[in-house]
Amino acid sequence: xxxxxxxxxxxxxxxxxxxxxxxxxxxxxxxxxxxxxxxxxxxxxxxxxxxxxxxxxxxxxxxxxxxxxxxxxxxxxxxxxxxxxxxxxxxxxxxxxxxxxxxxxxxxxxxxxxxxxxxxxxxxxxxxxxxxxxxxxxxxxxxxxxxxxxxxxxxxxxxxxxxxxxxxxx
Amino acid sequence: xxxxxxxxxxxxxxxxxxxxxxxxxxxxxxxxxxxxxxxxxxxxxxxxxxxxxxxxxxxxxxxxxxxxxxxxxxxxxxxxxxxxxxxxxxxxxxxxxxxxxxxxxxxxxxxxxxxxxxxxxxxxxxxxxxxxxxxxxxxxxxxxxxxxxxxxxxxxxxxxxxxxxxxxxxxxxxxxxxxxxxxxxxxxxxxxxxxxxxxxxxxxxxxxxxxxxxxxxxxxxxxxxxxxxxxxxxxxxxxxxxxxxxxxxxxxx
Numbered sequence: 001x002x003x004x005x006x007x008x009x010x011x012x013x014x015x016x017x018x019x020x021x022x023x024x025x026x027x028x029x030x031x032x033x034x035x036x037x038x039x040x041x042x043x044x045x046x047x048x049x050x051x052x053x054x055x056x057x058x059x060x061x062x063x064x065x066x067x068x069x070x071x072x073x074x075x076x077x078x079x080x081x082x083x084x085x086x087x088x089x090x091x092x093x094x095x096x097x098x099x100x101x102x103x104x105x106x107x108x109x110x111x112x113x114x115x116x117x118x119x120x121x122x123x124x125x126x127x128x129x130x131x132x133x134x135x136x137x138x139x140x141x142x143x144x145x146x147x148x149x150x151x152x153x154x155x156x157x158x159x160x161x162x163x164x165x166x167x168x169x170x
Numbered sequence: 171x172x173x174x175x176x177x178x179x180x181x182x183x184x185x186x187x188x189x190x191x192x193x194x195x196x197x198x199x200x201x202x203x204x205x206x207x208x209x210x211x212x213x214x215x216x217x218x219x220x221x222x223x224x225x226x227x228x229x230x231x232x233x234x235x236x237x238x239x240x241x242x243x244x245x246x247x248x249x250x251x252x253x254x255x256x257x258x259x260x261x262x263x264x265x266x267x268x269x270x271x272x273x274x275x276x277x278x279x280x281x282x283x284x285x286x287x288x289x290x291x292x293x294x295x296x297x298x299x300x301x302x303x304x305x306x307x308x309x310x311x312x313x314x315x316x317x318x319x320x321x322x323x324x325x326x327x328x329x330x331x332x333x334x335x336x337x338x339x340x341x342x343x344x345x346x347x348x349x350x351x352x353x354x355x356x357x358x359x360x361x362x363x364x365x366x367x368x369x370x371x372x373x374x375x376x377x378x379x380x381x382x383x384x385x386x387x388x389x390x391x392x393x394x395x396x397x398x399x400x401x402x403x404x405x406x407x408x409x410x411x412x413x414x415x416x417x418x419x420x421x422x423x
Contacts, residue, residue, distance in 0.1 A: 006385035008238065009293045015237075016228040020221065033237055053297075098220045116186060117218040118225060120299040123188070138179040145185070149213040 007039055010056050013119065017057065020114050021064060023103045031067070035060040057119070057129045061111065068107060101151035109144030116141060176200055176207045185214035187299065222301050229294055230344060284398030285391045288366035289384035291343055291352050292402035296362040303339030303354050313340050317351040321369045323397065328365065328420040330355050333413050335363055345370045348396075363403040363410075365417060371398035379418060381407065390414035394422075 014035060018028035038059050046055050102110050108130075115126040123141075127134045180197060183189040189197060201207055295302055305313045318325045320342050327337065335355035343350040348370030355363045377393045388410045391400035399421065401414045 009290050009385060011233055011237065012229045012231075012290075012294055013297075015231075015233065016225050019228045020225045029234065029237060036237065098217075098224050113217070114221065118221040120297060123182075135179075138182055141182050142178040145182070145214045145217060146210065148217055149210070152217070153213065 285382040285389040288400030289387040304341035306339035
């Protein structure tokens with residue numbers, strides 16, 4: 001039978017997600033601490049047999065979004081807004097660049113990329129965690145990856161002639 | 171132009187390795203005609219790889235005590251014990267002190283039980299779709315030599331093909347003040363088992379075959395000298411026992 005002690009086995013993965021989401025170790029651990037506290041308070045509401053990981057990540061997502069609302073220290077770029085003077089990655093800065101570029105994404109796109117690419121969640125699980133329809137998961141993931149790729153390496157995905165942008169059918 | 175029509179959700183599925191097998195051939199034919207889409211695939215997969223390179227280290231960092239306290243504050247004492255043991259299992263004493271936390275020494279030297287370490291490592295890594303192991307079984311010799319060297323013993327890695335599981339590979343992990351090795355196996359349906367070996371079980375009394383249930387994970391384990399062995403799986407006890415029995419016999423001929 002599952003008990004609240006099962007929460008501790010998810011701590012490392014929640015912590016990895018929080019680190020990637022916030023880009024800051026101290027802020028990540030604060031978010032993790034709030035998540036664990038809330039999870040313990042609400043544990044009686046968790047339905048036995050349902051996905052504990054999804055439940056915990058949902059709590060973290062809600063706290064993260066509420067935190068942004070209350071303390072908007074970073075302003076994400078609007079959809080379609082271009083980035084000023086992005087510098088090209090040098091040999092040893094590629095990985096640092098990832099952290100900076102993730103921080104420049106709207107948090108909705110950052111979250112979906114990390115849940116799918118880093119946490120290896122299925123699209124259905126990610127939809128559950130973020131409380132959005134699966135169609136939104138797919139379009140947000142698509143836009144997010146394209147945006148993050150542009151931030152990392154510049155340009156847009158183009159064909160060989162460099163003229164026609166990829167036609168993507170929704 | 172219709173040749174270049176690629177649905178965005180399929181492009182994402184393809185990047186994530188989540189495209190249904192029956193669609194792969196047709197989709198790859200479309201992809202071959204669209205350098206732009208192929209570039210998106212390349213970039214998407216590179217982003218995933220970079221995310222893991224950048225953040226996977228967090229999984230092996232010591233969890234500061236105040237965080238596990240948060241998971242135990244509103245609960246009964248046994249949970250506090252479980253939580254502090256869990257963060258030790260994940261962090262190990264080196265990372266613990268490296269963080270500059272003031273931790274009573276006796277907590278650090280008290281090694282967590284092997285079944286709990288094994289269950290945590292099982293949950294952390296078997297859910298990974300793309301990076302479940304550090305070294306794959308393609309490099310079998312390297313895998314065994316490397317982990318044997320780390321644990322300071324000649325490791326024997328059981329062959330479980332006859333009971334339906336093939337070795338995927340393994341990884342090294344911190345274990346208390348020593349090291350652990352995790353070998354992962356998978357059956358034809360993708361169900362995964364892990365065999366965990368730790369060299370930090372000095373002082374534990376030798377045990378024969380025992381069973382523990384850690385949340386969803388069942389663990390058969392035994393202690394032999396300084397070494398603890400544990401086979402973990404999320405399946406019925408009897409099914410796991412059949413495999414564990416096979417493992418035990420191969421390691422103790």
